[in-house]
Amino acid sequence: MLSKLNSLLRITCVLFLIAPTSIAIADEVWEWERFEDNTFESAISISNNPSIYCNEENQYGTKGCSLALNNGTYTFTFSTDIQVYEVAFLVGAVNNSYSVTWYYADNTSETENKSGQDSSDFANMYDDFYKSFTDYNAVEENTDKYITAFDVVLTDISLLDTLYWQYDDSTATGNFATTTTTSSTTSSTTTSSTTTSSTTTTSTTTTTTVYVAPPPPTTTTTTLYVVVMADGTESEYTETEVNDGTIERDQERIDNETEFGCFMTNAQIERGDCIIIIEVYEEEDYEEEYDTEEELFNDVVVVDKVEDEFIEEEFVELTEQEIKELEKEMEFEVKELELKEQIEFFEFDSEEEAKEFVETFIEIEEFLEELEEIEVEEIVFEDIPKDIIIEIEDEIIEDELVEEVFTDESEAETEVQEQVVEEEVELTEEEIKVEVAELEEVIEEIIVIDIPEVTEEEIEEYTEEELIDYEEAKEEAIEEFVEELETEEVVQILEEINDVGVENLAEVSQEVIEVVAQVVEEAITIAQEEVLTEEQTEVVAEVLGFTETEDVQIVAEAIKTDENVAQAVDEFVERAVEFAKNDSDQEFTLADATTEIAFESFVASPVSVIIDIDLDAINLNNIANDMTTDQKEKAQEVIVPTILVRIVSFAMRRFD
Amino acid sequence: MINKLWSWLIQAVKETLNLAWTLVGLVIATLTLTGQAQQITAIATVITLAIWLLTIGFRK
Numbered sequence: 001m002l003s004k005l006n007s008l009l010r011i012t013c014v015l016f017l018i019a020p021t022s023i024a025i026a027d028e029v030w031e032w033e034r035f036e037d038n039t040f041e042s043a044i045s046i047s048n049n050p051s052i053y054c055n056e057e058n059q060y061g062t063k064g065c066s067l068a069l070n071n072g073t074y075t076f077t078f079s080t081d082i083q084v085y086e087v088a089f090l091v092g093a094v095n096n097s098y099s100v101t102w103y104y105a106d107n108t109s110e111t112e113n114k115s116g117q118d119s120s121d122f123a124n125m126y127d128d129f130y131k132s133f134t135d136y137n138a139v140e141e142n143t144d145k146y147i148t149a150f151d152v153v154l155t156d157i158s159l160l161d162t163l164y165w166q167y168d169d170s171t172a173t174g175n176f177a178t179t180t181t182t183s184s185t186t187s188s189t190t191t192s193s194t195t196t197s198s199t200t201t202t203s204t205t206t207t208t209t210v211y212v213a214p215p216p217p218t219t220t221t222t223t224l225y226v227v228v229m230a231d232g233t234e235s236e237y238t239e240t241e242v243n244d245g246t247i248e249r250d251q252e253r254i255d256n257e258t259e260f261g262c263f264m265t266n267a268q269i270e271r272g273d274c275i276i277i278i279e280v281y282e283e284e285d286y287e288e289e290y291d292t293e294e295e296l297f298n299d300v301v302v303v304d305k306v307e308d309e310f311i312e313e314e315f316v317e318l319t320e321q322e323i324k325e326l327e328k329e330m331e332f333e334v335k336e337l338e339l340k341e342q343i344e345f346f347e348f349d350s351e352e353e354a355k356e357f358v359e360t361f362i363e364i365e366e367f368l369e370e371l372e373e374i375e376v377e378e379i380v381f382e383d384i385p386k387d388i389i390i391e392i393e394d395e396i397i398e399d400e401l402v403e404e405v406f407t408d409e410s411e412a413e414t415e416v417q418e419q420v421v422e423e424e425v426e427l428t429e430e431e432i433k434v435e436v437a438e439l440e441e442v443i444e445e446i447i448v449i450d451i452p453e454v455t456e457e458e459i460e461e462y463t464e465e466e467l468i469d470y471e472e473a474k475e476e477a478i479e480e481f482v483e484e485l486e487t488e489e490v491v492q493i494l495e496e497i498n499d500v501g502v503e504n505l506a507e508v509s510q511e512v513i514e515v516v517a518q519v520v521e522e523a524i525t526i527a528q529e530e531v532l533t534e535e536q537t538e539v540v541a542e543v544l545g546f547t548e549t550e551d552v553q554i555v556a557e558a559i560k561t562d563e564n565v566a567q568a569v570d571e572f573v574e575r576a577v578e579f580a581k582n583d584s585d586q587e588f589t590l591a592d593a594t595t596e597i598a599f600e601s602f603v604a605s606p607v608s609v610i611i612d613i614d615l616d617a618i619n620l621n622n623i624a625n626d627m628t629t630d631q632k633e634k635a636q637e638v639i640v641p642t643i644l645v646r647i648v649s650f651a652m653r654r655f656d
Numbered sequence: 657m658i659n660k661l662w663s664w665l666i667q668a669v670k671e672t673l674n675l676a677w678t679l680v681g682l683v684i685a686t687l688t689l690t691g692q693a694q695q696i697t698a699i700a701t702v703i704t705l706a707i708w709l710l711t712i713g714f715r716k
Contacts (some may be wrong), residue, residue, distance in 0.1 A: 030670070135700070166694070171680075253703050258686060296677060327667065487681075558690060558691055561691070562690055562691055563692060565690055565691075594690055595687060595688050598687040598688070598690075599687050600695075602683070602687055610698055610699070610702055613695045615698060616693050617692065617695075618695060619692065622692075623693050623696060624691075624692075624693050626691035626692060626693075627689065627690055627691055627693055631689070631690055634688050634695070635685060635688045637683045637688075637691045638681065638684050638685045638688045639681075639688075642678065642681025642684075642685055645677060645678065645681060646681075647677050649677070649678075
């Protein structure tokens with residue numbers, strides 16, 4: 001009897017092995033994007049072409065390689081075939097304030113604003129982002145909510161990693177409509193030698209059932225494979241990973257670690273993530289130097305072991321200059337790899353000479369590229385104006401490194417050249433009229449004021465009270481409309497204002513001035529709430545007369561605490577127009593408006609300057625950090641002479 | 657006592673007048689500054705002036 005039962009069990013086992021049965025259905029699917037290479041998971045697409053960054057693995061909370069984000073908006077969009085209800089990721093190495101906006105299937109969105117991260121502790125210099133509707137959707141009364149995309153808006157180079165999302169398998173369509181769960185074990189053995197390689201794959205089966213559990217899994221699909229790598233280690237892979245080439249990439253990593261000392265894929269090596277120094281010596285010199293028994297040829301590729309030490313070193317935050325240097329270094333390495341075969345034909349006495357050859361090659365290539373970009377334009381003068389005004393446009397090319405290579409002893413000298421080209425644009429009366437018309441047109445297109453139209457005759461008939469009511473209603477309508485403008489629309493109007501010049505706004509109607517004033521105020525409010533792009537910040541800075549774009553953010557913060565600055569932003573345009581009417585050649589900036597308002601407040605109430613001081617808010621460590629560069633310069637112009645006058649007066653007394 | 661106080665008041669007015677140009681400069685500086693810098697300059701000006709006037713006798 002026992003023997004029969006045993007036989008029956010064995011037959012059952014064999015039947016299971018012949019026809020694997022669908023045992024469990026996974027409803028909840030976790031999918032991870034580890035940013036190991038430039039191929040992202042098919043469920044997500046990322047805008048702005050971010051690159052994979054592997055030079056600072058395991059820094060800023062990242063695991064392995066991560067996604068490098070630079071200045072701009074990066075949109076991560078999920079496939080429409082899946083309904084994502086949970087997403088998490090981290091963003092690290094962010095120095096400036098930034099934001100993340102979540103977009104949902106019901107066309108709503110939500111923005112999380114974050115300030116710059118603390119750079120004193122690189123290990124913890126990251127923010128976790130987690131959005132989940134798992135519990136929310138579980139409540140029957142709630143309408144299910146799903147995440148369709150999210151934006152990451154940054155202004156400095158940063159890293160994004162450990163991204164995962166969760167969706168319901170049963171509602172997925174297209175390629176994501178996976179419902180069955182089977183399990184099998186595949187054994188793959190790869191052997192390799194210096195000349196040939198062979199791959200043998202055998203397949204066995206097990207009866208183990210793998211359930212996809214809710215806690216963070218390490219795989220994305222339901223089928224599990226155990227692969228024996230060439231070095232004898234065993235790794236587990238899912239079906240998706242088997243299909244998307246993860247096994248091949250892992251094998252490449254192992255091979256490259258053995259060959260170059262870098263645990264990277266071939267694509268990463270080709271991209272230049274691994275520092276490889278090609279050392280080309282004459283055979284005799286090489287043998288003398290390295291004293292090796294192996295026969296090495298002139299084109300032997302030797303991996304510089306410094307790479308490993310570099311990775312293990314304590315992380316130091318990179319400045320823009322350092323990043324540029326690193327990029328240059330990477331470019332050099334890529335070119336070095338490209339030139340590897342060509343270099344074989346040359347013999348170099350030293351490593352420096354080989355390096356110099358590659359550098360010169362890159363310089364010549366860059367020069368030829370620039371030469372191709374130069375276009376010759378034919379200028380036709382149809383109408384030459386009587387007054388020719390020299391145009392001013394500040395274009396300062398700073399820290400341009402020009403390397404001079406000397407032929408005598410291969411000496412290289414680096415010098416910094418600063419090229420300053422000054423051009424100024426002064427508009428003629430006709431040009432001002434054209435620009436003003438453009439500004440009015442743009443404002444008319446964008447701004448629609450919801451107040452009844454009143455003719456000039458009707459306004460003249462108004463009593464004083466009616467006139468005040470009308471002005472207030474108009475101001476309120478403009479304010480309400482401008483507040484609802486999109487950032488792009490605000491910037492578009494500001495660009496037109498810059499084209500005209502604030503000093504030329506006297507030419508436009510009072511209504512347009514009021515709209516412009518409101519738009520300028522709105523721009524600062526936007527700068528408070530969200531991160532403006534570099535271009536947008538430049539536009540705002542130009543309107544307010546700032547030379548430094550950082551001043552925009554300083555003013556945005558200052559208006560929260562300083563009433564004078566807030567009032568100055570509010571009245572800047574009107575005051576600038578009044579100032580321009582006095583035919584002054586000087587430029588009127590926000591600092592001038594602030595000083596004017598401070599003086600008016602002082603005259604109105606001299607004691608308030610002392611009484612209104614909030615001693616708790618004073619921080620001696622950053623006294624002048626809340627002042628714009630323009631304001632600092634203005635203050636300097638006053639304070640320095642005051643101190644000098646005092647010193648002179650003391651000196652005069654002594655002589656007396 | 658009243659005479660002493662009166663005498664000090666006269667001296668204080670004289671000293672303040674001597675400092676008129678400096679004070680004008682500092683007031684303008686205060687008005688040109690913004691934020692914390694403005695507040696600190698204002699406080700420092702007032703406190704220093706007070707100390708200056710209270711120590712007339714000591715300085716002489």
